[in-house]
């Protein structure tokens with residue numbers, strides 16, 4: 001069994017929300033990479049993207065994942081773009097059981113449409129943008145993970161947590 005659990009998946013798939021509950025259930029520490037980036041920069045994600053650019057954000061994301069990957073007994077909620085950089089997956093896999101929250105596009109859209117905290121989705125046609133990014137990324141999520149959990153609009157969050165917990169314990 002690996003020391004940590006890392007959650008990956010598209011924006012809105014529930015990484016942050018599931019991660020918090022999972023950590024509590026397993027008595028592990030919870031780390032949200034986005035939150036750690038914001039704390040370090042003392043800025044929100046949209047502010048970092050606007051003032052410093054996406055590349056700067058990605059460098060910080062990579063650095064913090066590298067740091068956190070040397071910890072133990074933690075649940076890590078990553079940001080949806082973590083799989084863009086292969087180095088991130090290599091680092092996470094060293095110490096984490098990687099779980100892909102595989103959520104359908106419609107459910108993602110319904111969950112994120114009113115939220116302004118995801119700069120990549122602040123475009124005129126958000127649904128189209130989600131589809132485009134989703135199609136680009138889905139294979140990467142799949143091949144980067146040890147376990148895939150299907151999520152849709154009817155999925156109960158506690159079932160998700162229970163399934164991850166059981167698979168992790170058996171791993």
Ligand SMILES: Nc1ncnc2c1ncn2[C@@H]1O[C@H](COP(=O)(O)OP(=O)(O)O)[C@@H](O)[C@H]1O
Pocket residue numbers: 009010011012013014015016017018077111112155156157
């Ligand atoms: N299983 C679920 N059922 C209903 N709403 C959910 C579920 N999981 C997450 N959400 C909601 O979807 C939104 C996005 O969740 P979040 O955890 O921020 O996703 P991520 O970190 O993957 O971007 C939040 O408003 C959250 O409350």
Ligand SMILES: O=C(O)C1=C[C@@H](OP(=O)(O)O)[C@@H](O)[C@H](O)C1
Pocket residue numbers: 009010011012015016034045078079080081082117118119120
């Ligand atoms: O998919 C992405 O590229 C991003 C996802 C976000 O995290 P969530 O997946 O938690 O929304 C956040 O890291 C940033 O807005 C970029």
Ligand SMILES: [Mg+2]
Pocket residue numbers: 015016017034077078079
């Ligand atoms: Mg999140």
